[in-house]
Amino acid sequence: MTSLWIFAAFGTAACFAVSNVFAYDAARALGAVKFSFVRMSLVALGFAALLAITGFDPSINLADVKLLILSGISGVFLADTFRYSSLARVGPALQSLLATTTAPFTLLLGFVILGQVVGGLPLLGTAIVFTGILLAVISRNSEALTRFSGVQTGLGSGILFGLAAALTQSGSILIAAPVMLKGVDPISATFIRSAAGSASLILPALFTAANGARIRTMSQSIMQQVLLSAVVGTGLGMTLQLYALRNGPAGIVSTLSSTTPLVILPLIWIVGKSRPHRLAWIGAAFAVAGVGLIVNSG
Incomplete structure (x- = not known):
């Protein structure tokens, strides 16, 4: 069935949404660095186990490893x-x-670093994405925060951290792109990336005895949330996305995989028993539409 890739792309968005919900309490309990270290260590171990079965891609050379x-x-x-x-x-x-x-x-990094020309539709898509975020911020009621709303005083820093995450993630994509365009095994590439990320987090995660003790003494429920976030988000989510990319147009797959904001709102409504504001729905729709314009404009 050729349409299976469509369900796989939507499944990717659903996995990322579920992973974010699982990660929320654990990230607050452990802290961002410690949570990332534990999560990515689990991911690296999982992909190492897969490579033990499938074998490491011999076409990956030292230059590729450095980029990954x-x-x-x-x-x-x-x-x-x-x-x-x-x-x-x-x-x-x-x-x-x-x-x-x-x-x-x-788009921005491609223009600044690679000199890629940005046309009208991508710029329009960028404006729509940021309009969607603005609508979502406006809809946030600081006097009616729920379990999944974050903290009352963290909006400004949270937005800056979120934008910084997107910027560094886009840099990560551009760095890995030359390797992935060669057709290397994605499991081998993901293992190298996750192992490098986990290793780079060892020092800050375990910098003090208190940090190490916090990881060693995490509750069973927190450990389960970290594990589920890793398995559902990186494991199942990335697998579905790779399947979709191999069978469907990359632009459409990227758009469908980016519908996480629309998927996560009803999930929070069900789990958190809090009905999202209508502007939040409109903002999510705007953001997804903007991403669609950007990735399908070429």
Whole structure:
């Protein structure tokens, strides 16, 4: 069935949404750096186990490894730390919206670093994305914060952390792109990136005895949330996305995979028993539409 890739792309967005909800309490309990370290260590171990079965891609050379390591440091050490710092402050709904700015930032870095010309539709899409985020921020009621809304005083810093996460994630994508365009095994590439990210987090995560003790003594429920976030978000989510990319147009797959903001709102409504404001729905729709214009304009 050729339409399975469509369901896989939507499944990717659903996995990212569920992962964000699982990650929320754990990121607040452990802190962004410690949470990222534990999560990415689990991801690296999981992909190492897969490679033990499938084998490492022999076509990956030393230059490729260096680029993937740099991509992992940017995408995990920096982007994930910023992302979970944002998540703890503004909650999963607004954070998932902030993540859609990865597409506009990729355009920006492509223009600044690679000299790529940006046309009218991508610029319009960028404006629509940021309009959606603005609508979501306006809809946030600081006097009626719910379990998944973040903290009352963390809006400004949470938005900055979220934008920083998107910027460093877009940098990670551009760094890894030359390697992935060669057709290397994505499992091998993901293992290198996750291992590099996890290793780069060891020092800050375990910098003090208190940090190490906090990781060793985390509750069973927190550990389960970290594990589920890793398995559902990176494991299942990335697998579905790769399947979709192999069978469907990359632009459409990227758009459908970016519908996480729309998926996460009903999820929070069900789990958190809090009905999102209508502007939040409109903002999420705007952001997804903006991403669609950007990634399908070529």
